[in-house]
Amino acid sequence: MKHCLVLSIVCCLFLGTSTTHAQDRLLMQFYNAHRGVAETFKIGIGWFPLRLAGGFIPNEIDKDGVDAKKLFSKIHRIKLYVMEGYDGPIPTSDLLKLKQKLIDKEHFDLLMEARDHGSVVHVLNKGTDDNLGNVVLLIQDEKDMVIVHLHTSLHVDDINMLIKEFNTKSKSTASL
Numbered sequence: 662m663k664h665c666l667v668l669s670i671v672c673c674l675f676l677g678t679s680t681t682h683a684q685d686r687l688l689m690q691f692y693n694a695h696r697g698v699a700e701t702f703k704i705g706i707g708w709f710p711l712r713l714a715g716g717f718i719p720n721e722i723d724k725d726g727v728d729a730k731k732l733f734s735k736i737h738r739i740k741l742y743v744m745e746g747y748d749g750p751i752p753t754s755d756l757l758k759l760k761q762k763l764i765d766k767e768h769f770d771l772l773m774e775a776r777d778h779g780s781v782v783h784v785l786n787k788g789t790d791d792n793l794g795n796v797v798l799l800i801q802d803e804k805d806m807v808i809v810h811l812h813t814s815l816h817v818d819d820i821n822m823l824i825k826e827f828n829t830k831s832k833s834t835a836s837l
Contacts, residue, residue, distance in 0.1 A: 685740070687767065688797070688808055691759045692742045695751055699744040699806075706739045732819055738812040745805050753781070756801050760785065763797060779803050791816050 692703060711733070718730040744751060760783050763769040769785040776782075781801045788794025793816065798809040 685810070687759065687762055688740070688742060688810055691755070692744070692808070695744050695755070695806075698748070699746045699751055701745075702743040704741045706741075708737055711736060711739070732815070732823070735814045735819065736811055737814065740808075740810040742808040742810075743805070744807075750804050751801070751806050753801060756781070756783075756799055756806065760799055769795075769797065791818070793817070793820070 692701060695701065715730060715733045718733055760771075763785055764771065767787060769787045771783065772786050773784040774782070779802070781799075783799040785797045785799070786793045786795065793813055796809075796811040796813060796815075798807075798811075800807040800809070
């Protein structure tokens with residue numbers, strides 16, 4: 662009976678983590694497919710280094726109510742993939758295929774898409790209700806491509822607070 666219980670717990674843990682590895686696998690496949698045609702760089706920062714870095718953020722709350730340390734503590738893991746094409750830009754069609762795979766196979770939701778002077782930013786998330794959960798940013802410039810994968814416990818209210826903060830800061834610097 663004990664063996665059955667232990668085996669069922671291990672299976673549940675394995676199945677619970679396999680879904681989070683699937684999007685990692687898609688991003689790594691994309692990254693590995695472009696290693697020969699692009700200069701690539703990858704970095705992953707886990708929970709412990711993020712907590713160490715969070716220790717250097719002051720505890721005080723900004724005058725507008727933004728608690729940077731609290732927001733930073735809600736980011737659990739970051740993976741950053743940087744690619745720069747040797748002979749030109751990495752095809753946009755490849756990026757769109759990756760975005761579509763994340764939406765179709767991994768059930769990500771498209772939060773935002775922005776274009777400006779040849780640059781494209783896609784923000785996708787896979788979370789529950791108000792929790793953002795996994796966030797993937799696909800950023801393509803003229804020759805460069807950056808993929809940022811965040812594992813978070815951020816809520817929509819946290820993001821709205823940041824947007825308000827950036828809007829007030831940009832208005833105050835524009836008036837100078």
